[in-house]
Amino acid sequence: MTSAAFRRSLFLAAALAMLSPMVVLAQEDLAAQARSALLRAAHFWSGTVASHGGYVWEYSTDLTTRRRGESGDLPQTTNWVQAGTPMVGSALLLSYAATGDAALLEAALATGRCLAYGQLESGGWHYSIEHDPQRVKHWYHHLGEAGKALGNVTTFDDDNTQSATRFLIELDRYVDDAEISAAVARALDCFHRAQYRDGAWDGAWPQRYPPPKGTYSEFPTFNDGSMSDCLRTMLLAWDTYGRPEDEAAVRRCMEFYLRAQQPPPQAGWPQQVDRDLEPAWARRFEPPSVCGGESADNCNVLMDLAQRLNEPRCLDAVGRCVEWYRASRIGGTDERGTWARFYELKTNRPLYFTRTYELTYDDKDLPLHYSFKSNYGVNAMIRRYEALRQAGLQPAVEALNPDERSPEAWKAAAAGLQERVKTAIETLDDQGRWVRRVPRREQTRDAQGRIGYSVDAARPLDMMYSNTTVTNLRALANYVIASRQGPAITAPRRLPPPPPLPARD
Numbered sequence: 001m002t003s004a005a006f007r008r009s010l011f012l013a014a015a016l017a018m019l020s021p022m023v024v025l026a027q028e029d030l031a032a033q034a035r036s037a038l039l040r041a042a043h044f045w046s047g048t049v050a051s052h053g054g055y056v057w058e059y060s061t062d063l064t065t066r067r068r069g070e071s072g073d074l075p076q077t078t079n080w081v082q083a084g085t086p087m088v089g090s091a092l093l094l095s096y097a098a099t100g101d102a103a104l105l106e107a108a109l110a111t112g113r114c115l116a117y118g119q120l121e122s123g124g125w126h127y128s129i130e131h132d133p134q135r136v137k138h139w140y141h142h143l144g145e146a147g148k149a150l151g152n153v154t155t156f157d158d159d160n161t162q163s164a165t166r167f168l169i170e171l172d173r174y175v176d177d178a179e180i181s182a183a184v185a186r187a188l189d190c191f192h193r194a195q196y197r198d199g200a201w202d203g204a205w206p207q208r209y210p211p212p213k214g215t216y217s218e219f220p221t222f223n224d225g226s227m228s229d230c231l232r233t234m235l236l237a238w239d240t241y242g243r244p245e246d247e248a249a250v251r252r253c254m255e256f257y258l259r260a261q262q263p264p265p266q267a268g269w270p271q272q273v274d275r276d277l278e279p280a281w282a283r284r285f286e287p288p289s290v291c292g293g294e295s296a297d298n299c300n301v302l303m304d305l306a307q308r309l310n311e312p313r314c315l316d317a318v319g320r321c322v323e324w325y326r327a328s329r330i331g332g333t334d335e336r337g338t339w340a341r342f343y344e345l346k347t348n349r350p351l352y353f354t355r356t357y358e359l360t361y362d363d364k365d366l367p368l369h370y371s372f373k374s375n376y377g378v379n380a381m382i383r384r385y386e387a388l389r390q391a392g393l394q395p396a397v398e399a400l401n402p403d404e405r406s407p408e409a410w411k412a413a414a415a416g417l418q419e420r421v422k423t424a425i426e427t428l429d430d431q432g433r434w435v436r437r438v439p440r441r442e443q444t445r446d447a448q449g450r451i452g453y454s455v456d457a458a459r460p461l462d463m464m465y466s467n468t469t470v471t472n473l474r475a476l477a478n479y480v481i482a483s484r485q486g487p488a489i490t491a492p493r494r495l496p497p498p499p500p501l502p503a504r505d
Helices: 004-047 085-099 104-117 157-174 178-194 223-241 244-260 295-310 312-328 378-391 395-401 407-427 466-483
Strands: 058-060 067-069 076-079 128-131 335-340 352-353 438-444 451-465
Touching: 004 085, 004 104, 004 407, 004 466, 058 128, 067 395, 085 104, 085 157, 085 466, 104 128, 104 178, 128 157, 157 178, 157 223, 178 244, 223 295, 244 312, 295 312, 312 335, 335 352, 335 378, 352 378, 407 438, 407 466, 438 466, 451 466
Parallel strands: none
Antiparallel strands: 058 067, 058 451, 076 128, 438 451
């Protein structure tokens, strides 16, 4: 080696030696920034945005011009369950685990109390929780004296009761609180009472009790992942409390999924089935068919079960559905395809509706309030299936419950979150808000009742969204946890079961 080459090698070695501490220092700096941003955002959301401990979908920055859930503008006395209060509470609880900040546990507990207050006598939740003393009289809450003719609909639509129950179970692991434990007990009792003997859950219980005969409300539905969300909730309950009745509910539902799958070559699932497991009509724009939307979620939940229960039948069922998906793509690319929501039985032709709800094969005049073709997460599901099939089920089962995560695994988790964390930090303002300026948008209906939207770009609004906040809080919290190679606060893995409820009449 020449003297010049020797000097270059020494210089390179010295540079690398200096770089390694710099990389570590940069990661430590980012972790500190992430923790600071996490606390600022979580404290703003729980201290300024929360009302009675609860939340809605979206807010204008003045918190009054816009305060909306799915049904439109809401007063300060109304909170939203679906995609609102439980998911924010869960993000606050994760933020507490990441930082150990006791104020965040108190904020999560306030959210839990909001849900416990709004729990219906039937054991679950409607879409909203009302705190106004006059308006709350329309609901048959478990705490109230209202008659049974009033609102007592536990809904499983859109992960409503399921998300509330999962958050309360998570919270129950961190706090010793009788009100929270009792709410969990009522909710789990509702899940068990609502499950059909064949293992299915339908979309709402009790919609009317008993459900009216000859209508789709008595039929099991996969729409919007409602049954998958029920199953995942019972899995969490089983893992948390170890109760045999929760395990039995999980296994019954697994068997229902396997029985309800359609035979090849259309080996997906209908959006809704009747009691004989035949595809059934639901709403007027939801025909009997094989569903390109819900089948992907069903495949994911079956892969969860394949790993959790070491059950190869679940993985085999997914494989049959993947073959159908590969033969049914209507557009896009192999990496990101497009599928119809509904496929005609036997012919496998895509089915659509016009904006006046006429069944058609044409996709030129689709309603705006409903998805009739999309990716539906199919490509991601197929990639997961291929990886699971290649690795083999047994290693995947073993990976679910490692004794501890290796330092390399923690570093990889942190590295995978870095770009999202940097973006979250850069876009957070000084008050702890993620704000977007958007055109004003109002829902409209024409003379035929068709839904549309009016957009006023000349009068934009500065808006905050619960979904954006939750996504960023979770990314920041998970990065803080990965950077320190474990949470600041660890909840127990297994709890004693919640107290039994008194017998019902």
